[in-house]
Amino acid sequence: MSDATNSRPEKTDVWQGTLALMVLKTLEAMGPLHGFGLARRIEQTSGHRLVLNPGTLYPTLLKLEQEGSIASEWGTSDNNRRARFYRLTRAGRKQVERETRDWENATDILSRFLTPRRAR
Amino acid sequence: MRPIRSWLRRVTGTLGGGRSDADINGELQTHREMLADEYRRSGMTPDAARQRAAAEFGSIAAASDACRDRRGLPSLDSFVRDGRMALRSLARTPVLSTSMILVLGLGIGIATAIVAAFHAVVWEALPVAGADRVVELGQRFEGEFDRRVQGHLTQFSYPEVETYRQATRALSAAAASTRADIVWRYDGGTRSLHGTLVTGKFFDVFPVVPRAGRMLTPGDARTPVAVISHGLWATAFASSAAAIGQTMWLDGSPVTIVGVAPAWLSSLQVDQPDSSVWLPLQAWQSIRGDQVPLTTANLSWLRMVGRLADDASIASARSEAAAVAALFDRDYPGRHTTIEINRASRINWGGFRSVVLTVGGSLSVFLAVLFLICGSNAAALLLARGAARQKEVAVRLALGASRFQIVRQLGVEIVIIAAASALTGIVICIVSLHQLASRVPMEDVLLGIHPDVRVFGFAFAIAFVVALLFGLAPARQALSVDCLTNLKGEGSFLGRSLSGLRLRRALISVQIAASLPLLVVAVLFGRGVTQAWRSDPGFSTKGLYAIEPSRAAKSGSAALVERLHVVPGVRAVGRTLVAPFFGHGSSHAATDAGRLSEPVHVNQVDSGYFQALGVPFAGRMFLSGEHDATVVNAQLARRFWGDDRSALDRVLYVPGSQSDAGTSRPLRVVGVVPALETTTLGVSDEPTYYLPLDESRSSSMWLLVRADPNPEVKALIGDQIRATYSELSAGVLEIDARRLAATRPARVAGLVAGAVGLLALVVAAVGVHGVIAYTVANRTRDIGIYQALGARPGEVLRVVVGWTLGGVAIGSACAVALLLVAALTFRRQLVPIFNGVNPLDLPSFAAGLLILAAVIGVAAFLPARRALGMTPFAALRRE
Numbered sequence: 001m002s003d004a005t006n007s008r009p010e011k012t013d014v015w016q017g018t019l020a021l022m023v024l025k026t027l028e029a030m031g032p033l034h035g036f037g038l039a040r041r042i043e044q045t046s047g048h049r050l051v052l053n054p055g056t057l058y059p060t061l062l063k064l065e066q067e068g069s070i071a072s073e074w075g076t077s078d079n080n081r082r083a084r085f086y087r088l089t090r091a092g093r094k095q096v097e098r099e100t101r102d103w104e105n106a107t108d109i110l111s112r113f114l115t116p117r118r119a120r
Numbered sequence: 121m122r123p124i125r126s127w128l129r130r131v132t133g134t135l136g137g138g139r140s141d142a143d144i145n146g147e148l149q150t151h152r153e154m155l156a157d158e159y160r161r162s163g164m165t166p167d168a169a170r171q172r173a174a175a176e177f178g179s180i181a182a183a184s185d186a187c188r189d190r191r192g193l194p195s196l197d198s199f200v201r202d203g204r205m206a207l208r209s210l211a212r213t214p215v216l217s218t219s220m221i222l223v224l225g226l227g228i229g230i231a232t233a234i235v236a237a238f239h240a241v242v243w244e245a246l247p248v249a250g251a252d253r254v255v256e257l258g259q260r261f262e263g264e265f266d267r268r269v270q271g272h273l274t275q276f277s278y279p280e281v282e283t284y285r286q287a288t289r290a291l292s293a294a295a296a297s298t299r300a301d302i303v304w305r306y307d308g309g310t311r312s313l314h315g316t317l318v319t320g321k322f323f324d325v326f327p328v329v330p331r332a333g334r335m336l337t338p339g340d341a342r343t344p345v346a347v348i349s350h351g352l353w354a355t356a357f358a359s360s361a362a363a364i365g366q367t368m369w370l371d372g373s374p375v376t377i378v379g380v381a382p383a384w385l386s387s388l389q390v391d392q393p394d395s396s397v398w399l400p401l402q403a404w405q406s407i408r409g410d411q412v413p414l415t416t417a418n419l420s421w422l423r424m425v426g427r428l429a430d431d432a433s434i435a436s437a438r439s440e441a442a443a444v445a446a447l448f449d450r451d452y453p454g455r456h457t458t459i460e461i462n463r464a465s466r467i468n469w470g471g472f473r474s475v476v477l478t479v480g481g482s483l484s485v486f487l488a489v490l491f492l493i494c495g496s497n498a499a500a501l502l503l504a505r506g507a508a509r510q511k512e513v514a515v516r517l518a519l520g521a522s523r524f525q526i527v528r529q530l531g532v533e534i535v536i537i538a539a540a541s542a543l544t545g546i547v548i549c550i551v552s553l554h555q556l557a558s559r560v561p562m563e564d565v566l567l568g569i570h571p572d573v574r575v576f577g578f579a580f581a582i583a584f585v586v587a588l589l590f591g592l593a594p595a596r597q598a599l600s601v602d603c604l605t606n607l608k609g610e611g612s613f614l615g616r617s618l619s620g621l622r623l624r625r626a627l628i629s630v631q632i633a634a635s636l637p638l639l640v641v642a643v644l645f646g647r648g649v650t651q652a653w654r655s656d657p658g659f660s661t662k663g664l665y666a667i668e669p670s671r672a673a674k675s676g677s678a679a680l681v682e683r684l685h686v687v688p689g690v691r692a693v694g695r696t697l698v699a700p701f702f703g704h705g706s707s708h709a710a711t712d713a714g715r716l717s718e719p720v721h722v723n724q725v726d727s728g729y730f731q732a733l734g735v736p737f738a739g740r741m742f743l744s745g746e747h748d749a750t751v752v753n754a755q756l757a758r759r760f761w762g763d764d765r766s767a768l769d770r771v772l773y774v775p776g777s778q779s780d781a782g783t784s785r786p787l788r789v790v791g792v793v794p795a796l797e798t799t800t801l802g803v804s805d806e807p808t809y810y811l812p813l814d815e816s817r818s819s820s821m822w823l824l825v826r827a828d829p830n831p832e833v834k835a836l837i838g839d840q841i842r843a844t845y846s847e848l849s850a851g852v853l854e855i856d857a858r859r860l861a862a863t864r865p866a867r868v869a870g871l872v873a874g875a876v877g878l879l880a881l882v883v884a885a886v887g888v889h890g891v892i893a894y895t896v897a898n899r900t901r902d903i904g905i906y907q908a909l910g911a912r913p914g915e916v917l918r919v920v921v922g923w924t925l926g927g928v929a930i931g932s933a934c935a936v937a938l939l940l941v942a943a944l945t946f947r948r949q950l951v952p953i954f955n956g957v958n959p960l961d962l963p964s965f966a967a968g969l970l971i972l973a974a975v976i977g978v979a980a981f982l983p984a985r986r987a988l989g990m991t992p993f994a995a996l997r998r999e
Binding site for chain 2 (some may be wrong): 035036055058068079
């Protein structure tokens with residue numbers, strides 16, 4: 001099945017593809033994080049304009065793990081809770097680079113349409 | 121790579137690998153607790169914090185479902201679930217499930233065996249090096265022609281083979297072969313061998329590595345040498361290397377063994393008995409003292425094969441050969457020859473692919489009928505099963521299953537049935553190939569078929585196609601289930617399930633329509649054989665012996681006739697070019713010098729021939745050397761002059777001799793013989809004219825001996841042959857045995873048609889039984905009401921079996937209509953196939969219908985009896 005089944009419209013406005021990039025980028029910046037921490041961090045970074053639903057976040061984490069971009073293992077949180085910590089793998093790092101490039105490229109193209117004056 | 125890796129993980133996730141449900145739930149739980157911790161830290165009471173966290177987080181179950189969907193492949197997940205459920209539900213009705221799988225497996229197995237055998241024999245390249253460049257040549261004649269045939273008309277004469285060989289540059293090598301029966305005399309006895317006579321380049325066309333010694337080469341053309349088969353080498357020479365160089369006495373002449381062929385070479389051609397010895401054709405003809413066939417151009421007796429040159433194609437070879445054929449045709453005005461060249465296979469089709477296509481086409485029709493029968497039966501069983509499960513379906517629908525899910529589950533069941541039938545079919549295929557291998561002369565070809573990818577692929581492909589085609593109807597039925605009425609338990613009340621019944625009735629009609637023709641055909645074959653066997657061929661076959669040309673050929677032929685005349689018990693001796701049941705000669709004839717339009721048969725006989733047959737005569741026999749006289753049979757007389765008597769003294773124009781080809785010559789009819797049956801049993805001969813023997817061709821003549829029908833006389837005849845030719849063992853054939861052998865194809869065909877027809881009928885009967893039993897079980901309440909309202913048994917019966925028997929009647933009507941159309945369309949071609957029985961034969965139709973009525977009657981009676989035996993009270997009380 002494609003991801004289409006999983007990308008039912010959720011309460012958040014996070015697109016499935018962009019969420020993956022946000023997760024990767026956050027892990028790259030922050031190092032290993034558990035799901036809750038990751039969600040809070042992403043919400044923070046977005047200036048609380050995004051609300052992450054666990055039903056969206058965790059499938060995305062699973063997907064990234066299946067693709068080999070991230071790895072996870074159980075550990076202990078600051079508050080002494082057992083939690084699963086996610087970290088970027090080597091393949092994940094490459095993916096961040098590539099996807100960042102792709103994303104910048106895509107937004108650049110799109111922005112030329114949105115603000116035509118800047119176009120050459 | 122990433123998508124593949126991800127997909128693989130999801131597959132393993134489905135199958136139980138990857139993170140467990142507990143692990144995922146634990147993680148989600150942690151997330152919610154962390155959320156609660158956060159609210160607590162911001163000053164909420166623990167309870168309020170937990171509530172707030174729970175509200176914000178939402179349902180853990182929903183989130184965990186989303187994760188599970190991501191962990192595995194949802195479709196595969198539900199497929200596995202459906203599979204488990206389907207297995208459980210199939211196991212609940214073991215008899216029904218087993219019979220469905222068996223019925224489909226039987227069809228698939230038989231079909232796979234037939235297709236695999238057909239493929240191995242016809243399409244698979246021969247087991248020689250560069251087999252894809254080995255071709256077979258054949259020729260077809262159109263227009264007016266007069267040609268002698270010893271074998272197939274599509275074969276070649278020796279001069280033709282030589283000309284094509286030299287003139288066709290697209291063929292790097294070309295050769296011819298023919299079969300011969302040879303008598304081998306050794307110390308202490310004699311033995312009959314099947315031999316193959318080959319021309320020089322035969323083993324260039326078929327490069328063969330000898331088991332020992334060497335194969336034959338073009339240099340052997342004039343030397344009496346032989347290559348023996350691996351089998352003969354093992355049985356008669358104890359596989360000794362000393363066999364090479366030994367002398368064998370074949371047909372009375374010494375022949376030196378130069379090599380041993382590999383085992384597979386014996387059965388290179390499956391339509392011929394295995395060969396035990398290979399001899400150079402030219403050398404063998406001179407051993408037999410018969411060079412005439414080597415110089416006769418207008419004679420079909422050699423199978424021609426060739427090897428394409430590296431730079432040539434079949435098309436280029438064809439066009440070169442066509443040019444040669446045109447040259448040949450110049451000598452035979454009115455004749456047009458088509459040369460066909462195709463890849464050689466294990467069967468001698470005369471190079472004509474159209475023959476293969478015809479055979480393949482009829483096989484496909486047979487297979488289609490087989491699948492129609494098996495498939496519709498399995499569908500009927502599935503439907504019956506589906507009807508019984510309507511309540512279950514209704515419950516699932518009520519619980520919120522979508523129609524798609526119901527159909528998907530049914531689909532999974534069908535897939536499981538298909539897979540199981542395919543596996544059963546493969547087992548049946550292998551078993552039947554082994555059974556067949558021990559009964560037909562292509563053992564190693566059939567045993568060489570291994571259940572490889574293609575066999576598995578074929579079996580599975582047809583299993584799925586058939587299962588899908590015939591599973592559609594039950595799926596539709598499942599979709600039309602009405603939730604409410606079924607839950608109320610009224611699912612089958614008063615015609616509610618009529619549409620399902622109608623469908624099942626149609627399926628039964630199809631089965632009856634498919635099986636009845638097979639039954640009628642079987643009866644037709646059976647009647648044909650018995651009728652032909654009882655019918656009088658116009659002469660007595662008891663005590664009629666034939667001696668083959670190769671034995672009669674020697675210069676002592678006249679001496680042998682003299683000797684035979686004085687044997688006690690021998691009453692007449694005749695000579696002929698074609699002995700009864702050993703083929704025929706084709707020619708043309710007319711009553712007008714202008715044209716030679718009517719195709720007729722021709723034979724050359726001497727004055728003793730009709731005496732030996734014991735045939736009455738009108739007019740007189742021609743005298744030997746009376747070359748402008750002819751004797752005709754009654755068919756020819758009737759064809760040209762209306763009746764037998766007025767034929768006498770008329771003039772018949774027949775093709776001129778080969779030296780003045782293209783002209784016609786007049787013959788005076790001096791005698792008329794009655795209609796005989798010497799070609800096909802039970803079928804009168806075609807119009808035939810008889811010519812005096814051409815003594816220059818005496819080497820190809822049969823001796824026909826009429827004697828007292830007892831073994832001593834036969835032995836005495838054999839003694840005379842030995843005495844005359846001193847070396848030969850007796851080759852005395854009984855025409856009576858030949859006549860019996862001539863009915864064999866019809867007997868086999870009748871048996872096969874009968875067996876398949878009966879199988880189909882039994883399968884249909886199972887279907888009828890199932891439908892009626894189901895009707896009785898489901899309409900018990902109706903029956904009770906009818907009975908309580910005073911219905912008579914006849915009316916109850918009509919309700920119970922009426923529908924189904926209506927289906928049987930429709931099926932029978934279709935079958936009869938089909939048979940009538942086929943019989944009327946192909947009447948002329950069918951009469952000889954059924955040995956003279958008219959395909960519109962009323963008794964055969966009646967017999968087929970009677971068998972059908974009997975079987976279906978029993979199938980319908982058993983469940984119907986139960987309905988009649990019920991009391992209204994019992995019927996109404998039952999749930």
